[in-house]
Amino acid sequence: MLTVGGLGKTYGRVAVLHDVGLEVGPGEAVGLIGVSGAGKTTLARCVVGQESPTRGEVRWDGALVRRSLWRSRGERAWRRHIQMVFQDPRAALDPRWTVARSLMEPMRNLRPDLARGDEALADLLGQVGLDAGHLRRYPHELSTGQCQRVCVARALAPEPRLLVLDEPLSALDLPVQAQIVGLLKGLARRRGLSYLFISHDIAAVGELCRRVLVLEAGRVVEEGRARDVLTRPAHPYTRALVTDTPVLRATPRPPAGPGR
Numbered sequence: 698m699l700t701v702g703g704l705g706k707t708y709g710r711v712a713v714l715h716d717v718g719l720e721v722g723p724g725e726a727v728g729l730i731g732v733s734g735a736g737k738t739t740l741a742r743c744v745v746g747q748e749s750p751t752r753g754e755v756r757w758d759g760a761l762v763r764r765s766l767w768r769s770r771g772e773r774a775w776r777r778h779i780q781m782v783f784q785d786p787r788a789a790l791d792p793r794w795t796v797a798r799s800l801m802e803p804m805r806n807l808r809p810d811l812a813r814g815d816e817a818l819a820d821l822l823g824q825v826g827l828d829a830g831h832l833r834r835y836p837h838e839l840s841t842g843q844c845q846r847v848c849v850a851r852a853l854a855p856e857p858r859l860l861v862l863d864e865p866l867s868a869l870d871l872p873v874q875a876q877i878v879g880l881l882k883g884l885a886r887r888r889g890l891s892y893l894f895i896s897h898d899i900a901a902v903g904e905l906c907r908r909v910l911v912l913e914a915g916r917v918v919e920e921g922r923a924r925d926v927l928t929r930p931a932h933p934y935t936r937a938l939v940t941d942t943p944v945l946r947a948t949p950r951p952p953a954g955p956g957r
Protein backbone atom coordinates (compact mmCIF):
# COMPACT_ATOMS: atom_id res chain seq x y z
CA MET A 698 0.00 0.00 0.00
CA LEU A 699 1.98 3.04 1.20
CA THR A 700 5.76 2.91 0.84
CA VAL A 701 8.03 5.84 1.63
CA GLY A 702 11.72 5.38 0.86
CA GLY A 703 14.80 7.55 1.35
CA LEU A 704 12.61 10.63 1.74
CA GLY A 705 14.37 13.96 2.12
CA LYS A 706 12.95 17.47 2.12
CA THR A 707 14.89 20.70 2.09
CA TYR A 708 13.48 24.21 2.30
CA GLY A 709 16.14 26.57 0.98
CA ARG A 710 19.22 25.40 2.82
CA VAL A 711 17.35 23.87 5.71
CA ALA A 712 16.97 20.10 5.60
CA VAL A 713 13.73 19.16 7.34
CA LEU A 714 13.55 15.42 6.54
CA HIS A 715 16.49 13.02 6.12
CA ASP A 716 16.25 9.59 4.55
CA VAL A 717 12.84 8.72 6.04
CA GLY A 718 11.45 5.26 5.33
CA LEU A 719 7.96 4.18 6.24
CA GLU A 720 5.39 1.57 5.27
CA VAL A 721 1.71 1.33 6.07
CA GLY A 722 -0.06 -1.90 5.17
CA PRO A 723 -3.76 -2.69 4.76
CA GLY A 724 -5.71 -2.13 7.96
CA GLU A 725 -2.59 -1.00 9.79
CA ALA A 726 -2.45 2.03 12.10
CA VAL A 727 0.99 3.60 12.35
CA GLY A 728 1.72 6.38 14.81
CA LEU A 729 4.21 9.18 14.20
CA ILE A 730 5.50 11.09 17.20
CA GLY A 731 8.11 13.80 17.69
CA VAL A 732 8.45 17.26 19.17
CA SER A 733 7.20 20.36 17.43
CA GLY A 734 9.33 21.10 14.36
CA ALA A 735 10.52 17.48 13.98
CA GLY A 736 9.06 17.36 10.46
CA LYS A 737 5.85 15.39 11.04
CA THR A 738 3.57 17.68 9.03
CA THR A 739 6.10 17.94 6.21
CA LEU A 740 6.20 14.14 6.03
CA ALA A 741 2.39 13.97 6.07
CA ARG A 742 2.18 16.53 3.25
CA CYS A 743 4.63 14.48 1.16
CA VAL A 744 2.57 11.34 1.81
CA VAL A 745 -0.64 12.92 0.51
CA GLY A 746 1.14 14.54 -2.45
CA GLN A 747 0.70 18.14 -1.29
CA GLU A 748 4.46 18.58 -1.05
CA SER A 749 7.20 17.24 -3.30
CA PRO A 750 10.16 15.56 -1.63
CA THR A 751 13.65 16.77 -2.48
CA ARG A 752 14.94 13.18 -2.38
CA GLY A 753 13.42 9.74 -2.29
CA GLU A 754 9.86 8.85 -3.10
CA VAL A 755 6.37 8.05 -1.89
CA ARG A 756 4.50 5.23 -3.60
CA TRP A 757 0.92 4.05 -3.35
CA ASP A 758 0.37 0.50 -4.63
CA GLY A 759 3.57 1.04 -6.63
CA ALA A 760 2.44 4.32 -8.26
CA LEU A 761 4.47 7.45 -7.61
CA VAL A 762 2.77 10.04 -5.36
CA ARG A 763 3.89 13.52 -6.41
CA ARG A 764 2.47 16.99 -6.31
CA SER A 765 3.28 17.48 -9.97
CA LEU A 766 1.01 14.49 -10.75
CA TRP A 767 -1.90 15.93 -8.73
CA ARG A 768 -3.93 16.81 -11.80
CA SER A 769 -2.87 13.90 -13.96
CA ARG A 770 -5.89 11.71 -14.64
CA GLY A 771 -3.97 8.46 -14.81
CA GLU A 772 -2.67 8.94 -11.27
CA ARG A 773 -5.97 9.48 -9.53
CA ALA A 774 -5.93 6.28 -7.48
CA TRP A 775 -3.72 7.68 -4.75
CA ARG A 776 -5.57 10.98 -4.62
CA ARG A 777 -8.71 9.08 -3.85
CA HIS A 778 -7.18 6.47 -1.57
CA ILE A 779 -5.08 8.73 0.66
CA GLN A 780 -7.09 11.36 2.52
CA MET A 781 -6.00 13.78 5.21
CA VAL A 782 -7.60 15.08 8.40
CA PHE A 783 -6.13 18.27 9.84
CA GLN A 784 -5.49 19.69 13.27
CA ASP A 785 -7.94 22.57 13.25
CA PRO A 786 -11.34 21.38 12.02
CA ARG A 787 -12.82 24.87 11.86
CA ALA A 788 -10.04 26.14 9.63
CA ALA A 789 -10.35 23.00 7.49
CA LEU A 790 -14.02 23.62 6.63
CA ASP A 791 -15.23 26.40 4.35
CA PRO A 792 -17.42 28.59 6.61
CA ARG A 793 -19.68 29.47 3.65
CA TRP A 794 -20.52 25.86 2.87
CA THR A 795 -23.12 23.63 4.47
CA VAL A 796 -21.96 20.26 5.78
CA ALA A 797 -23.67 18.65 2.77
CA ARG A 798 -21.60 20.71 0.33
CA SER A 799 -18.36 20.00 2.22
CA LEU A 800 -19.10 16.27 1.92
CA MET A 801 -20.07 16.51 -1.74
CA GLU A 802 -16.96 18.31 -2.98
CA PRO A 803 -14.46 15.43 -2.61
CA MET A 804 -17.01 13.05 -4.13
CA ARG A 805 -17.51 15.34 -7.10
CA ASN A 806 -13.76 15.71 -7.62
CA LEU A 807 -12.57 12.20 -6.88
CA ARG A 808 -15.56 9.88 -7.17
CA PRO A 809 -18.03 11.18 -9.74
CA ASP A 810 -19.35 7.61 -9.92
CA LEU A 811 -20.72 7.70 -6.35
CA ALA A 812 -24.27 8.76 -5.47
CA ARG A 813 -24.37 12.16 -3.77
CA GLY A 814 -28.02 12.34 -2.76
CA ASP A 815 -29.13 13.20 0.77
CA GLU A 816 -29.39 9.53 1.65
CA ALA A 817 -25.74 8.86 0.76
CA LEU A 818 -24.61 11.97 2.64
CA ALA A 819 -26.70 11.05 5.69
CA ASP A 820 -25.11 7.61 5.62
CA LEU A 821 -21.64 9.23 5.62
CA LEU A 822 -22.56 11.40 8.59
CA GLY A 823 -24.00 8.37 10.37
CA GLN A 824 -20.59 6.72 10.14
CA VAL A 825 -19.14 9.52 12.26
CA GLY A 826 -22.02 9.58 14.73
CA LEU A 827 -23.89 12.63 13.43
CA ASP A 828 -27.51 12.59 12.30
CA ALA A 829 -28.85 13.82 8.96
CA GLY A 830 -30.10 17.04 10.59
CA HIS A 831 -26.51 18.29 10.46
CA LEU A 832 -26.39 18.25 6.63
CA ARG A 833 -27.95 21.71 6.27
CA ARG A 834 -25.85 23.30 9.00
CA TYR A 835 -22.82 25.56 8.64
CA PRO A 836 -19.56 25.09 10.59
CA HIS A 837 -20.37 28.00 12.95
CA GLU A 838 -23.50 26.10 14.03
CA LEU A 839 -21.41 23.11 15.12
CA SER A 840 -19.10 22.43 18.07
CA THR A 841 -15.40 21.90 17.35
CA GLY A 842 -15.81 18.17 18.01
CA GLN A 843 -18.73 18.00 15.56
CA CYS A 844 -16.62 19.91 13.00
CA GLN A 845 -13.88 17.29 13.38
CA ARG A 846 -16.46 14.52 12.85
CA VAL A 847 -17.53 16.30 9.64
CA CYS A 848 -13.86 16.48 8.57
CA VAL A 849 -13.52 12.73 9.15
CA ALA A 850 -16.74 12.13 7.15
CA ARG A 851 -15.39 14.34 4.35
CA ALA A 852 -12.15 12.35 4.31
CA LEU A 853 -14.20 9.13 4.11
CA ALA A 854 -16.38 10.45 1.27
CA PRO A 855 -14.22 9.20 -1.64
CA GLU A 856 -13.91 5.79 0.09
CA PRO A 857 -10.17 5.97 0.84
CA ARG A 858 -7.97 3.20 2.20
CA LEU A 859 -5.56 5.38 4.20
CA LEU A 860 -6.26 8.37 6.43
CA VAL A 861 -3.35 10.65 7.32
CA LEU A 862 -4.38 12.36 10.54
CA ASP A 863 -2.20 15.33 11.51
CA GLU A 864 -2.78 16.15 15.19
CA PRO A 865 -6.53 15.58 14.83
CA LEU A 866 -7.12 15.84 18.58
CA SER A 867 -5.19 18.99 19.50
CA ALA A 868 -8.07 21.44 19.06
CA LEU A 869 -10.49 19.32 21.10
CA ASP A 870 -11.39 19.05 24.80
CA LEU A 871 -10.30 15.88 26.57
CA PRO A 872 -13.69 14.08 26.52
CA VAL A 873 -14.14 14.93 22.84
CA GLN A 874 -10.62 13.66 22.09
CA ALA A 875 -11.64 10.35 23.64
CA GLN A 876 -14.76 10.24 21.46
CA ILE A 877 -12.75 10.88 18.29
CA VAL A 878 -10.24 8.14 19.18
CA GLY A 879 -13.19 5.79 19.79
CA LEU A 880 -14.66 6.80 16.44
CA LEU A 881 -11.36 6.14 14.61
CA LYS A 882 -11.00 2.74 16.25
CA GLY A 883 -14.53 1.80 15.23
CA LEU A 884 -13.97 2.97 11.64
CA ALA A 885 -10.75 0.97 11.38
CA ARG A 886 -12.57 -2.13 12.60
CA ARG A 887 -15.60 -1.73 10.34
CA ARG A 888 -13.91 -0.47 7.16
CA GLY A 889 -10.43 -1.98 7.40
CA LEU A 890 -8.98 1.55 7.08
CA SER A 891 -5.29 2.25 7.58
CA TYR A 892 -4.02 5.26 9.50
CA LEU A 893 -0.90 7.36 9.67
CA PHE A 894 -1.68 9.04 12.98
CA ILE A 895 0.41 12.04 14.00
CA SER A 896 -0.11 13.11 17.57
CA HIS A 897 1.50 14.63 20.62
CA ASP A 898 -0.91 12.51 22.63
CA ILE A 899 1.19 9.45 23.40
CA ALA A 900 -1.76 7.77 25.11
CA ALA A 901 -3.93 8.14 22.00
CA VAL A 902 -1.10 6.77 19.83
CA GLY A 903 -0.79 3.80 22.18
CA GLU A 904 -4.50 3.18 22.00
CA LEU A 905 -4.93 3.47 18.24
CA CYS A 906 -1.66 2.30 16.71
CA ARG A 907 0.09 -1.05 16.54
CA ARG A 908 3.31 0.43 15.23
CA VAL A 909 5.00 3.72 15.94
CA LEU A 910 7.80 5.79 14.41
CA VAL A 911 9.71 8.42 16.34
CA LEU A 912 10.93 11.43 14.38
CA GLU A 913 13.74 13.59 15.76
CA ALA A 914 14.91 16.57 13.69
CA GLY A 915 13.67 14.90 10.50
CA ARG A 916 15.18 11.47 11.18
CA VAL A 917 13.46 8.29 12.30
CA VAL A 918 15.34 7.43 15.50
CA GLU A 919 13.15 4.59 16.73
CA GLU A 920 10.48 2.37 15.26
CA GLY A 921 8.61 -0.69 16.44
CA ARG A 922 5.49 -2.08 18.09
CA ALA A 923 3.71 0.77 19.86
CA ARG A 924 3.47 -1.26 23.04
CA ASP A 925 7.25 -1.71 23.11
CA VAL A 926 8.34 1.73 21.92
CA LEU A 927 5.98 3.60 24.23
CA THR A 928 6.50 1.52 27.34
CA ARG A 929 10.18 0.57 26.92
CA PRO A 930 11.71 3.21 24.66
CA ALA A 931 15.27 2.43 23.56
CA HIS A 932 16.26 5.91 22.37
CA PRO A 933 16.80 8.75 24.87
CA TYR A 934 14.71 11.12 22.70
CA THR A 935 11.75 8.72 22.83
CA ARG A 936 12.24 8.30 26.57
CA ALA A 937 12.02 12.08 26.98
CA LEU A 938 8.88 12.19 24.81
CA VAL A 939 7.01 9.52 26.74
CA THR A 940 8.19 10.50 30.24
CA ASP A 941 5.38 11.63 32.50
CA THR A 942 2.82 10.51 29.95
CA PRO A 943 0.32 7.84 30.96
CA VAL A 944 1.17 5.59 28.00
CA LEU A 945 -1.66 3.13 27.81
CA ARG A 946 -4.81 4.36 29.47
CA ALA A 947 -5.65 2.43 32.60
CA THR A 948 -9.36 3.12 32.39
CA PRO A 949 -11.52 2.32 29.37
CA ARG A 950 -12.63 5.27 27.28
CA PRO A 951 -16.31 6.10 27.13
CA PRO A 952 -18.08 4.84 24.00
CA ALA A 953 -18.14 7.23 21.03
CA GLY A 954 -21.30 9.27 21.25
CA PRO A 955 -22.69 11.94 18.97
CA GLY A 956 -20.09 14.41 20.28
CA ARG A 957 -20.42 17.99 21.33
Ligand SMILES: Nc1ncnc2c1ncn2[C@@H]1O[C@H](COP(=O)(O)OP(=O)(O)OP(=O)(O)O)[C@@H](O)[C@H]1O
Binds near residue numbers: 737738
Ligand atom coordinates in the same frame (compact mmCIF):
# COMPACT_ATOMS: atom_id res chain seq x y z
N1 LIG B 1 7.03 25.78 3.62
C1 LIG B 1 8.07 25.84 4.46
N2 LIG B 1 9.12 26.64 4.22
C2 LIG B 1 10.17 26.69 5.05
N3 LIG B 1 10.29 25.94 6.16
C3 LIG B 1 9.28 25.11 6.46
C4 LIG B 1 8.12 25.01 5.63
N4 LIG B 1 7.28 24.10 6.18
C5 LIG B 1 7.89 23.67 7.31
N5 LIG B 1 9.07 24.26 7.48
C6 LIG B 1 10.03 24.03 8.58
O1 LIG B 1 10.24 22.65 8.65
C7 LIG B 1 10.41 22.23 9.99
C8 LIG B 1 9.44 21.09 10.29
O2 LIG B 1 8.11 21.59 10.26
P1 LIG B 1 6.84 20.64 10.44
O3 LIG B 1 5.62 21.51 10.41
O4 LIG B 1 6.93 19.54 9.46
O5 LIG B 1 7.11 20.06 11.91
P2 LIG B 1 6.09 19.29 12.89
O6 LIG B 1 6.86 18.20 13.50
O7 LIG B 1 4.85 18.95 12.15
O8 LIG B 1 5.79 20.41 13.97
P3 LIG B 1 4.41 20.69 14.78
O9 LIG B 1 4.24 19.53 15.72
O10 LIG B 1 4.68 21.98 15.48
O11 LIG B 1 3.30 20.79 13.77
C9 LIG B 1 10.18 23.45 10.86
O12 LIG B 1 11.43 23.96 11.25
C10 LIG B 1 9.47 24.40 9.93
O13 LIG B 1 9.77 25.74 10.27
